[in-house]
Amino acid sequence: MTNRTDMTRTSAGYFVSQETGIATDNPIATPQSSPPDILRCAYMELVVTDLAASREFYVDVLGLYVTEEDENTLYLRSTEEFIHHNLVLRKGEVAAVAAFSYRVRSPEELDRAVAFYTELGCDVRRSPDGFVKGVGDSVRVVDPLGFPYEFFYQSDHVERMSWRYDLHIPGELVRLDHFNQVTPDVPRAVKYMQDLGFRVTEDIQDEEGTVYAAWMRRKATVHDTAMTGGDGPRMHHVCFATHEKxxxxxxxxKLGALRRSDSIERGPGRHGVSNAFYLYLRDPDGHRVEVYTQDYYTGDPDNPVITWDVHDNQRRDWWGNPVVPSWYTDASLVLDLDGNPQPVHVRTDDSEMAVTIGADGFSYTRADENEGKLGNQL
Amino acid sequence: MTNRTDMTRTSAGYFVSQETGIATDNPIATPQSSPPDILRCAYMELVVTDLAASREFYVDVLGLYVTEEDENTLYLRSTEEFIHHNLVLRKGEVAAVAAFSYRVRSPEELDRAVAFYTELGCDVRRSPDGFVKGVGDSVRVVDPLGFPYEFFYQSDHVERMSWRYDLHIPGELVRLDHFNQVTPDVPRAVKYMQDLGFRVTEDIQDEEGTVYAAWMRRKATVHDTAMTGGDGPRMHHVCFATHEKxxxxxxxxKLGALRRSDSIERGPGRHGVSNAFYLYLRDPDGHRVEVYTQDYYTGDPDNPVITWDVHDNQRRDWWGNPVVPSWYTDASLVLDLDGNPQPVHVRTDDSEMAVTIGADGFSYTRADENEGKLGNQL
Amino acid sequence: MTNRTDMTRTSAGYFVSQETGIATDNPIATPQSSPPDILRCAYMELVVTDLAASREFYVDVLGLYVTEEDENTLYLRSTEEFIHHNLVLRKGEVAAVAAFSYRVRSPEELDRAVAFYTELGCDVRRSPDGFVKGVGDSVRVVDPLGFPYEFFYQSDHVERMSWRYDLHIPGELVRLDHFNQVTPDVPRAVKYMQDLGFRVTEDIQDEEGTVYAAWMRRKATVHDTAMTGGDGPRMHHVCFATHEKxxxxxxxxKLGALRRSDSIERGPGRHGVSNAFYLYLRDPDGHRVEVYTQDYYTGDPDNPVITWDVHDNQRRDWWGNPVVPSWYTDASLVLDLDGNPQPVHVRTDDSEMAVTIGADGFSYTRADENEGKLGNQL
Amino acid sequence: MTNRTDMTRTSAGYFVSQETGIATDNPIATPQSSPPDILRCAYMELVVTDLAASREFYVDVLGLYVTEEDENTLYLRSTEEFIHHNLVLRKGEVAAVAAFSYRVRSPEELDRAVAFYTELGCDVRRSPDGFVKGVGDSVRVVDPLGFPYEFFYQSDHVERMSWRYDLHIPGELVRLDHFNQVTPDVPRAVKYMQDLGFRVTEDIQDEEGTVYAAWMRRKATVHDTAMTGGDGPRMHHVCFATHEKxxxxxxxxKLGALRRSDSIERGPGRHGVSNAFYLYLRDPDGHRVEVYTQDYYTGDPDNPVITWDVHDNQRRDWWGNPVVPSWYTDASLVLDLDGNPQPVHVRTDDSEMAVTIGADGFSYTRADENEGKLGNQL
Incomplete structure (x- = not known):
């Protein structure tokens, strides 16, 4: 999004620059209204087709804590969370995402959300008692990219389980870390997210400036959400953090012991982007869940934006291990506010998979050599 | 600071409540001027008496990266830092702290800092080129508690070493985490820090409401600084974070291998307060350095304040291991803006050590029993 | 036991030499019979006074697996064990050790055990069906030092739980590592253990040759048992290994979360002796349990014996953290073959605690300086 | 090698049985002479074509300690080793293995080695001063499978670096763990290794009894060497252990930071076989090096033999991650005693790769289902 001549190459192989406004062919107009002041990604509402199977996966295997549940819905949270939930699992016909929900700084921010999205011409709905249990006054919108976004401030408080080591498991998930969304035109999406108050921390580009993915944050981590280039709107993954690798x-x-190793889609590995240690799982409906630890502080206004060359074979996995094709191609549907799946639009820009893998793609380990890693030639 | 009847006891033994304004007998008047918008603790300037010995400790043993150095000064940073330094070691006659330095959100915040502290009647000095290398326009003050505080925005950028695993050591320090200050009257200090924009995250109190220590944050961790009750103004410690325990x-x-195990003052252990895993070292001048990992996110406005009972033997060490007396009694001098040590005022409130250890103190492992842990009776 | 002039001082501060026969004033005569070929320490039979409380400690807190249980007895094993048990807890009036049990290489070795101990004039009893469930033909003796030793080969096989990660807890105990015994005259004990086929791996001595403790092995780790100088015969601890620190x-x-931190007696820390990472707990009866990881391979016949100077403050804790007095003074009674507690004989040699701590003792961090670590002056 | 009807299926999916003599079509006759009493795999002598490049890999990247070096040879050891070396790198024209070297229990065992291999009709050579520095009287043979095996007892002692934490790196290699050899007929190889005194701990078979690989030990770990079915004699890998994952x-x-991620061939991952956590690297000549941690104790005579079904997709990677084809196909040449590469004989039994991957193979995650993991269809 920034010209490579304005970037500085680091000794580790990526580039740094300062964030700029994004140039995009087909921009979403910036609203006059101020955006709501978003604190952080707070929870995802997922529609699942078999609630018992999903409960087994998220509670029995992954160990999320059940704050509340009824016949059709599970409200789950991670260890250190003090608001009601980080994940809502709701039984439904079509596996999909019903909401990407963000917490805002105060109740007043919801008026801003209404004004901001109304000006954008979006479907905007407000529920003073919340759309789900445990959360009060909330605004839901279908945003200009087609995603169901929610904003809320009020939430019931629950006990942080951080000190309850008697309940912890070896794979303890301590925090909701981020969302990841699939959208066809990444610069268009980034420009809109900047208008919404997000800051770019990292991206993947080629030398011609095609953007394959971008990471954006409100809280001081690498991201609260990312935009991954592909057919969309779809949900790529939701991510929880652990303390240690x-x-x-x-x-x-544990998945091996349960003879569920086929839930492991990719990893574990070390990301180039974010520097975090990661794992990707698939839940019983195919929703992708990342587990992640140890990215870095990004809270300063001049935090350097990191740009990775799309052909750098260490950008997605620092160890050069191959990205499986399903990770590039599969994603979850997202719903509109009436619960109908959003239509999926095809990406017309180059695909990251095509330019890096296979007959027409290439990846390098060392920038001055044109050879890829064997394992990458799937 | 909040009445215990307004708190909720958790299943882990501590209390939670919402932050309130602090009542204090001898308050520092709240300025009319807005405080500067502080991002985070950014660096400490330490005067050391033997620069070579300090270099060995901080660079050769602890592995901080040298950004720049000259005959009298060392500029050091942690792995993921992108500003010039997190620690300045300056050779001098008297081991002391010359500055607790905070980064603010923009250059304009420095005018606010000047106005805020001028109104408080403090010694305020501004240096457009900074007081140390690598940092631009800066404001230094002696604050109402007697501490040399600095504020700056501009800093030279350097490369983050997070991806340079070839240079990492087993004890890699990745981030400056917080300062800790010793002051006689904790509620008075907290009230002033709230005026400066800090939020309280945790404290230690007795049933009568005597406050023994309080933790306060700007960035979304448990603290950027803490106020420890004791003779002050003095510096209790500076703390760096690691990724893993x-x-x-x-x-x-490593300290054992170097036959420097006498640098270990306390720990390693698990804090009750903050839930972090910790270690306290003493540098060649006796300055205390903490190493710390895995506290929790505190960035929401309604983040619950945690209050620990001073007699809870797990508040300072979750495993009930004893706090050595030197940890309570020793601390570093702090300097005024002319480089003279500040006079130290005696705490008149109860001492945490006295009320918890020894003939007149008591500590419990279980709140409903009145027996302490053997090891605590030093 | 070897003269310090025959030792080589290493760069880490301890001495190495080759094992020799031990000179001792009051030796136990070497039997003519060959000793049984011992594989490893296999289990301890502990008498506990409150079986429910002990079950809670060993099963619910420490996570040992229950192979079998009845009203009066629990048979427990560690994760990777394939024989019936590593720990038998039997309800009784007096908390004590009923047996230190070793597995031998074949059924025939039991005849050797009978001959060896009969020749030593010991009380020797054989039970073809075993003294406890899950174990067959066994020999129990009161050995010349007064300890109840058992030898067996036959055991029922059970499933190794190593692959059952779905059942593992964060503090998983994977293996029985060793016993530790308290005896007044360490060289006398070592000479007898050498006759029984044990090899010395490490010891603690002063310059005059007084031996304060010695570690001995059959399997290729630092020890299957150790002899700690003190009033005895008593049992100092039983130790289980984990995979990681x-x-x-x-x-x-977890003990903190359960408000049982007063079960932690010493540590966690790094041993000088053995180089292992350790923790000492006390069970509900006061029996001491160590948890330990990462010592080193000792299986070569010329494995260097390591000797630590008793005044080296890093010998017991590589970080120089103080050893609490109870660790030196407390130990469990041991029973004769009729279940009566063995009388305890006073150590007449110097006590390690006395020569290292307090007014008449001294400890150094660096051999060429005579100053100890503050924390050690309890 | 044992009939599946004589095995017990465990809850984790593999089978256990007791070791038996191996039935093989084309056995190597058992010598009348006793085999030498082998302690452990001790070192490998590797011929490398670019000594500087290999030094960089093994010393600068992997951190092995240099005991001694000259223009043509490097003698390297792992952290806890006290004999002269675990790896000899010798400059030569053809990258290959010059010796798989085992330490025996005493000097007298070398006479047994001579007799044993002479009776087998092998090329046997003895060098009273050793074939390499740091090792004394040694016997080298080309064994009946075509591998250059060495036996020695005497070695110079060097300091164990276990306590020298000041020199440790994050990826510290603490121990030589095992060798792995490629041979066409696994049962034939196992029968000969049993004659040499090795014990089988695990193997991979299909229901018809075809054996794809077997693991064998002298020291009490899962193996000192393994036999992998394939074209041979070749060396599959040499393995070092770390303390933690x-x-x-x-x-x-670190390899990522050095832009050498293409040295990573497979992993990291968790083995089914051995239960160890693993990584496979390729050195500058393509020699494969494994890094490995946390297998289990195997020292009891009745240690259960574990048999994995070749179609169990978790046998080689417990997480079901695919084995890259090069791992199955590539291996290093081995030399005869004159330094000439041994001819390679083709495996005629089924190949593990063919029966598990691709059009004609299949792998299951759950034994009662016939579906494989997506990622495995390379």
Whole structure:
């Protein structure tokens, strides 16, 4: 999004620059209204087709804490959460995402959300008692990219389980870390997210400036959400953080013991982007869940934006291990506010998979050599 | 600071409540001027008496990265830092702290800092080129508690070493986490810090409401600084974070191998307060350095304040291991803006050590029993 | 036991030499019979006064697996064990050790055990069906030092739980590692253990040759048992191994969460002796349990014996953290073959605690300085 | 090698049985002479084509300690080793293995080695001063499978670096763990190794009894060497152990930082076989190096033999991650005693790769289902 001539190459191989406004062919107009002041990604509402199977996956295997549940819905949270939930599982016909929900700084921010999205011409709905249990006055919109976004401030408080080590498991998930969304035109999406108050922390580009993915934050981590280039709107994954790397390995070991290793889609590995240690799982409906630890502080206004070359074979996995094709191609449907799946639009820009893998793609380990890693030639 | 009847006891033994304005007998008047918008604790300037010995400790043993150095000064940073430094070691006659330095959100905040502290009647000095290398326009003050505080925005950028795993050591320090200050009257200090824009996250109190220590944050961790009750103004410690607990153990192991285990003052252990895993070291001048990992996110406005009973033997060490007396009594001098040590005022409130250890103190492991842990009776 | 002039001082501060026969004033005569070929320490039979409380400690807190249980007895094993048990808890009036049990290489070795101990004039009893469930033909003796030793080969096989990660806890105990015995005259004990086929791996001595403790092995780790100088015969501790250091920290964290931190007696820390990471707990009867990880391979015949100077403050804790007095003074009674507690004989040699701590003792961090660590002056 | 009807299926999916003599079509006759009493795999002598490049890999990247070096040879050891070396790198024209070297229990065992291999009709050579520095009287043979095996007892002692934490790196290699050899007829190889005194701990078979690989030990770990079915004699890998899993991850991170991630061939992951956490690297000549941690104790005579079904997709990677084809196909040449590469004989039994991957193979995650993991269809 920034010209490579304005970037500085680091000794580790990526580039740094300062964030700028994004140039995009087909921009969403910036509203005159101020955006709501967003604190952080707070929870995702997922529609699942078999609630018992999902409960087994998220509660029995992954160990999320049940704040509340009824016949059709599960309200789950991670260890250190003090608001009501980080994940709502709701039984439904079509596996999909019903809401990407963000917490805002105060009740007043909801008026801003209404004004901001109304000006954008979006479907905007407000529920003073919340759309789900445990959360009060909330605004839901279908945003200009087609995603169901929610904003709320009020939430019931529950006990942080951080000190309850008697209940912790080897693969303890301590925090909701981020969302990841699939959208066809990444610069268009980034420009809109900047208008919404997000800051870009990292992206993947080629030398011609095609943007394959971008990471954006409100809280001071690498991201609260990311935009991954692909057919969309779809949900790529929701991510929980652990404290240490062995916690992530323990999840893999447990899945093996349960003869559920086919839930492991990719990893574990070390990301180039974000520098975090990661694992990708697929839940019983195919929704992708990442587990992640140890990215870095990004809260300063001049936090350097990191740009990775799309052909750098260490950008997605620092160890050069191959990205499986399903990780590029599969994603979850998202719903409109009436619960109908949003239509999926095809990406017309180059695909990251095509330009890096296979006959027409290439990846390098060392920038001055044109050879890729064997394992990457799937 | 809040009445215990307004608190909720958790299943882990501590209390939670919402932050309130602090009642204090001898308050520092709240300025009319807005405080500067502080991002985070950014660096400490330490005067050391033997620069070579300090270099060995901070660079060769602890592995901080040298951004720049000259005959009299060392500029050091932690792995993921992108500003010029997190620690300045300056050779001098008297071991002391020359500045607790905070980064603000923009250059304009410095005018606010000047106005805020001028109104408080403090010694306020501004240096457009900074007081140290690598940092631009800066404001230094002696604050109402007697501490040399600095505020700055501009800093030279350097490369984050997070991806340079080839340079990492087993005890890698990745981030400056917080300061800790000793002051005689904790509620008075907290009230002033709230005026400066800090939020309280945790404290230690007795049933009568005597406050022994309080933790306060700007960034979304448990603290950027804490106020520890004792003779002050003095500096209790400066703290760096690691990624994992084994990194902290590796520092101990290395100190043993170097036959410097007498640098270990307390720990490693698990804090009750903050839930972090910790270690306290003493540098060649006796300045205390903490190494710390895995506290929790505190960035929501309604983040519950945690209050620990001073007699809860797990408040300072969750495992009930004793706090050595030197940890309570020793601290570093702080300097005024002319480089002279500030006079130290005696705490008149009860001392945490006295009320918890020894003939007149008591500590419990279980709130409903009145027996302490053997090891605590030093 | 070897003269310090025959030892080589290493760069880490301890001495190495080759094992020799031990000179002792009051030796136990070497039997003519060959000793049984011992594989490893296999289990301890502990008498506990409150079986429910002990079950809670060993099963609910420490996570040992229950192979079998009845009203009066619990048979427990560690994760990777394939024989019936590593710990038998039997309800009784007096908390004590009923047997230190070793597995031998074949059924025939039991005849050797009978001959060896008969020749030594010991009380020797054989039970073809075993003294406890899950174990067959067994020999029990009161050995010349007064300890109840057992030898067996046959045991029922059970499933190794190593792959059952779905059942593992953060503080998983994977293996029985060793016993530790208290006896007044360490060289006398070592000479007898050498006759029984044990090899010395490490010891603690002063310059005059007084031996304060010695570690001995059959399997290729630092020890299957150790002899600690003190009033005896008593049992100092039984030790289980974890895979990683964080597993040990997790036990501490869990004990804190359960408000049982007063079960933690010493540590966690790094041993000088054995180089292992350790923790000492006390069970509901006061029996001491160590948790330990990462010592080194000792299986070569010329494995260097390591000797630590008793005044080296890093010998017992590599980080120089103080050893609490109870660790030196407390130990469990042991029973004769009729179930009566063995009388305890006073150590007449110097006590390690006395020569290292307090007015008449001294400890150094660096051999060429005569100053100890503050924390050690309890 | 044992009929599946004589095995017990465990709850984790593999089978256990007691070791038996191996039935094989084309056995190597058992010598009348007793085999030498082998302690453990001790070192490998590797011929490398670019000594500087290999030094960089093994010393600068992997951190092995240099005991001694000259223009043509490097003698390297792992952290806790006290004999002269675990790896000899010798400059030569053809990258290959010059010796798989085992330490025996006493000097007298070398006479047994001579007799044993002479009776087998092998090329046997003895060098009273050793074939390499640091090792004394040695016997080298080309064994009946075509591998250059060495036996020695005497070695110079060097300091164990276990306590020298000041020199440790994040990816510290603490121990030589095992060798792995490629041979066409696994049962034939196992029968000969049993004659040499090795014990089988695990194997991979299909229901018809075809054996794809077997693991064998002298020391009490899962193996000192393994026989992998394939074209041979060739060397599959040499393996070093770390203490913890994060040490292995640190090696990957470092290789990424050095832009050498293409040295990572497979993993990191969790083995089904051995239960160890693993990583496979390729050195500058393509020699494969494994890094490995946390298998289990195997020293009891009735240690259960574990048999994995070749179609169990978790046998080689407990998480079901695919084995890259190069791992199955590539291996290093081995030399005869004159330094000439041994001819390679083709495996005629089924190939593990063919029966598990691709059009004609299949793998299951759950034994009662016939579906494989997506990622495995390379």
């Amino acid at each position: 062995h916690n992530i390995l323990a999840i893999c070991d | 084994h990194n902290i153990l590796a520092i101990c192991d | 964080h597993n040990i920290l997790a036990i501490c964290d | 994060h040490n292995i991850l640190a090696i990957c991170d």
